Amino acid sequence: MAHRGKVDEATHNLVRNGPIKGRGAASYVRGRFEKTVAEAEDDGWGSVYADDKESDENATGGAPPKLTTQVTEERARSIVSRNDSPDIPFSQSLNPYRGCEHGCVYCFARPSHAYLDLSPGLDFETKLYAKTNAAELLRREFARKGYRCSPISLGINTDAYQPIERRWRITRQLLEVFAEHRHPVSLITKSALIQRDLDLLAPMARDGLVTVYVSITSLDNRLSSKLEPRAAAPHTRLKTVQALHEAGVPVGTMVAPVIPMITDVEIERILEAAYEHGARAAGYVLLRLPHELKEVWREWLALHYPERAAHVMSLVRQMRGGKDYDSAYGTRMRGEGPFADLIAMRFAKAYRRIGFGRLPPLDASKFVPLAPRTPASPQGELF
Structure with a gap:
C-alpha cells in the first residue's frame, strides 16, 4: 500500500498520507474496462497537490484539493432491473441514481462505475448520475399489458436517500x-431523509404496500465516519428506525456489512439497539469485495488500520475459500469456514x-394499472 502521498506500486494510484475528509475512497482506483491507463508519478516535491491552500507544508506529498460532488442528469432507457439470483429475496429492483455520495468504502456497487469508464474509487462517490425520467418510466412499466406485479426493492445498488435526493427528489417522485x-x-437505507416521506409511507404501510430496512454497520460514531463518511450517524439511524416504527411502517435492520476484526464485535449490540427502537426483523451480510473494491478496501485499511490490515484480510480470505472474494451463490453473502x-x-x-x-409480507393483490400520463397536445382543443 502507498503511504505519505506516494505511488502504490501495485495499483499505480497516488494515495495521500491520510484520508480525504468526507470521502471513503483514498484514490482513483482504475476501472477494469479502461483502455487508456494513466499512472501517477510523484516527483517528491509535493507538486501534485500544489494548488491546495490547506496542505501541510511539512507533510510529504501535501493534501489533495477538496473534492466536490458532480451530478449529471441521465435520461434512462429502462428503470426496473430483474434478477433470478437464488440468494436475493427480490426479483425486481430500481435505482434512481448511479454512484452514491454516502461514500461507504465497503460498498459492493462501486465496481459498477467501471461500466461508465469511471473509477470505482473516488469517482463513485463524487461523479453521480440522476435518472430524472425515472418516475415517467415507472408509470410506463406499470401500464404495460404484460406487466406482472411483484414487490420492487428501491435503492439497492445505491442509496435512494443519499444526500443529493434532497435536491433532486427522484425517490419521492417514484414513491408517488x-x-x-x-x-x-x-x-433499504442508511439515511434519515426517509422520514421526509412518512406522509406517503405510512398510508402505504396500512395497506401492506411497504417495508423498510435501515442499515447499521457500527454504533461507533468515529468508526462510522471513516467507513461511511456522508451517511447518517448511528444514533440518527436508530432514531429513524423509531420514527418509522411509530408511524406504523414495518421496519427492520441490516447489520451490513459484518467486517472481521473491525465491526463483528458489535453484532449483538446493534441488534439490541435496533430492537429497542422498533426494528422487528434483522439480517446481516458479510463484507464483499468484488472486482476493484478489493483495492479500495485495502487502501482504506492501510490508512486507518495499518496494524491489523493483514489480519483482517487473512480472515476475509479464510471465509472466502482462500480468495479475497468468492461470488458463488449460497456463500457470497455469508461466507464459509469456521x-x-x-x-x-x-x-x-x-x-x-x-x-x-x-416483517409482514407485501401485498401485490391491490395493484391498479393506470395509463401513463401523456402531455396534452398544443392543438388538442382545436378538434
Missing part, C-alpha cells in the same frame, strides 16, 4: 407512483434471544 398504483415496494460459521451462530443466537421475527 408506487402509491398511485398501489404497488408494493421495499426500501469464522463465518461463528458469525452466523452469534447472529442467530442474538436474533432468537432478542425476539426478532419477520
